[in-house]
Amino acid sequence: MAVSLKQLVNYCNSLLSPEKYRDYCPNGLQVEGRHEVGRIISGVTASQALLDRAVELQADLILVHHGYFWKGEAEAITGIKKSRLQTLLANDISLLAYHLPLDGHPQLGNNACLAEQLGLQVDGGLEPDNPLSIGLTGRLVQPLTALAFRQQIAAALGREVLHIEGGPERIETVGWCTGAAQGYIDQAAALGLDAYLSGEISEPTVHNARELGIHYFAAGHHATERYGVQALASRLAQEFDLEHEFIDIHNPV
Structure with a gap:
């Protein structure tokens, strides 16, 4: 089964009410990919390792707690930021991120x-x-x-x-x-x-x-912080009959 990206994002925004929080990053859809979503990969942080795994698994959307565009960071699209965004855009994968609303x-x-x-x-x-x-x-x-x-x-x-x-x-x-x-x-x-x-x-x-x-x-x-994204992605998978897999990229911190 598949659901439109717009419907999925609207559902998450309605559920988590990101507009109520004063946060350090934009919450919701951070990078737009293909318009239909059938397979979700969730993880804690949108690291390059998670993106590469999502590409291997042919994900339509990546759901994370730690996304991009944090306040105070360099605005130029260079280095790590360029590589990560390039991976998402080249593979038409959406990035959906919720920070404080998911906490x-x-x-x-x-x-x-x-x-x-x-x-x-x-x-x-x-x-x-x-x-x-x-x-x-x-x-x-x-x-x-x-x-x-x-x-x-x-x-x-x-x-x-x-x-x-x-x-x-x-x-x-x-x-x-x-x-x-x-x-x-x-x-x-x-x-x-x-x-x-x-x-x-x-x-x-x-x-x-x-x-x-x-x-x-x-x-x-x-x-x-491994459990909120799993709970949210599982809710989405159940609600819209989607495929979901949580990828735990080890981090000792």
């Missing part, structure tokens, strides 16, 4: 999907007064020691997890925000949470965790 969606978003992976019960937003809060707060079904929780995260995501000890002996309440959201540790501590989890870590994060009295877990930017 924040209550069912298909990276944070909602990460909660499912880790067995976390969602209680609310990390920014309680913000209806578009990206991060979430919740709790473990059963309180765990910090070591046990780190092991649970590592098993679920298939990677080592960095733990900075700072909170209570047993963890029950948790805040989380995927990707490079380590700065929200202050907000998590202000809410009185036992632990905060994100993808990346910065030098100040270590001191903040220790001094604020909260555990911090860095579980990988890529690893924590």
Whole structure:
């Protein structure tokens, strides 16, 4: 089966409401390819490796979380940017990208999907007064020691997890925000949470965790953001009877 590119993009935009977010890149259709879509390849980042794999698999559309045209980057179409765009245009493949809207969606978003992976019960937003809060707060079904929780995260995501000890002996309440959201540790501590989890870590994060009295877990930017694109692409495949394959281009960060 196939669906028009316009219909597919309109469906995604209606579902994710990108116009509500102030983001660092354009959300939605970033590169226009053929007008009919029958096969989708999804991935975290629109790297050259993902594009080449999509060409091999004869994809009509690539759906990613990290696309192109970020604020502050060089505008000239040279080097890596030229190669990537040339691959898409030469093969008539569309690139569809959703950043913050895909982080924040209550069912298909990276944070909602990460909660499912880790067995976390969602209680609310990390920014309680913000209806578009990206991060979430919740709790473990059963309180765990910090070591046990780190092991649970590592098993679920298939990677080592960095733990900075700072909170209570047993963890029950948790805040989380995927990707490079380590700065929200202050907000998590202000809410009185036992632990905060994100993808990346910065030098100040270590001191903040220790001094604020909260555990911090860095579980990988890529690893924590693999699930939203899969959920969205699976929804599209089911809704429009399309072929879909997720390609996980390994990234240790």
